[in-house]
Amino acid sequence: MPAKEPVIILNYKTYTESMGEQGRKLTWMAMEVMKETGVRIVACPQLPEMYHHKNLDIEIFAQHVDPIEPGGHTGHILPEALKCAGATGTLINHSEDRMPADQIRKCVELCRKHGLTSVVCAESVEKVKEVAAFKPDYIAIEPPELIGSGIPVSKANPDIVRNSVNAVTDPEIKVLCGAGISTGDDVKAALALGTHGVLLASGVVKAKDPKKALYDLVSLIAPKTVTG
Numbered sequence: 001m002p003a004k005e006p007v008i009i010l011n012y013k014t015y016t017e018s019m020g021e022q023g024r025k026l027t028w029m030a031m032e033v034m035k036e037t038g039v040r041i042v043a044c045p046q047l048p049e050m051y052h053h054k055n056l057d058i059e060i061f062a063q064h065v066d067p068i069e070p071g072g073h074t075g076h077i078l079p080e081a082l083k084c085a086g087a088t089g090t091l092i093n094h095s096e097d098r099m100p101a102d103q104i105r106k107c108v109e110l111c112r113k114h115g116l117t118s119v120v121c122a123e124s125v126e127k128v129k130e131v132a133a134f135k136p137d138y139i140a141i142e143p144p145e146l147i148g149s150g151i152p153v154s155k156a157n158p159d160i161v162r163n164s165v166n167a168v169t170d171p172e173i174k175v176l177c178g179a180g181i182s183t184g185d186d187v188k189a190a191l192a193l194g195t196h197g198v199l200l201a202s203g204v205v206k207a208k209d210p211k212k213a214l215y216d217l218v219s220l221i222a223p224k225t226v227t228g
């Protein structure tokens with residue numbers, strides 16, 4: 001199994017490049033890069049496709065979960081169903097799928113109850129502080145204006161990353177950063193700011209050669225020699 005830290009969480013979003021057969025190939029690539037380099041990579045495919053990524057030697061997180069108990073909630077996503085589909089964790093409150101604070105709290109509680117790793121996204125240091133009170137496993141600071149921009153948050157706005165890390169005093173909660181991350185240099189800069197890893201999408205999903213992009217991403221933090 002993968003090394004413990006740091007973690008690279010790859011959000012497939014709803015890009016066609018990470019859907020269907022291409023999506024499965026991307027997960028295999030991530031698995032190979034992880035095995036070869038020893039860097040922990042987590043894949044977040046689209047929910048309807050989750051089963052196609054089940055039982056592979058890589059962790060699968062969902063992109064969203066709803067704060068619901070089993071029953072009549074048509075169209076919602078039940079934490080238990082994520083587990084059935086092979087997920088071991090989930091993103092919560094992504095910038096493209098926001099939820100009110102009380103719902104975030106309930107999602108984190110349900111994740112804890114069902115043994116799912118919770119990754120709560122936050123757009124500001126204030127939001128980081130607010131959601132830290134819910135004690136998720138991870139908080140990912142992602143300034144919306146840099147998402148999909150190709151401009152890495154770890155270099156464009158190191159202060160928001162550093163301040164987010166400092167705002168979380170609970171040693172059990174790990175801070176990640178995301179938005180515009182695409183190179184090994186960006187990842188190294190993120191770790192140097194005190195994060196435990198990154199959350200990214202387009203830098204790999206939309207790359208001409210996603211496997212090469214993955215190798216580059218982990219190249220400066222890999223415990224094993226990168227040959228890809």
Ligand SMILES: O=C(CO)COP(=O)(O)O
Nearest residue numbers: 147148179180200201202
């Ligand atoms: O929203 C993000 C990851 O969840 C960041 O997206 P990009 O890596 O495409 O900027």
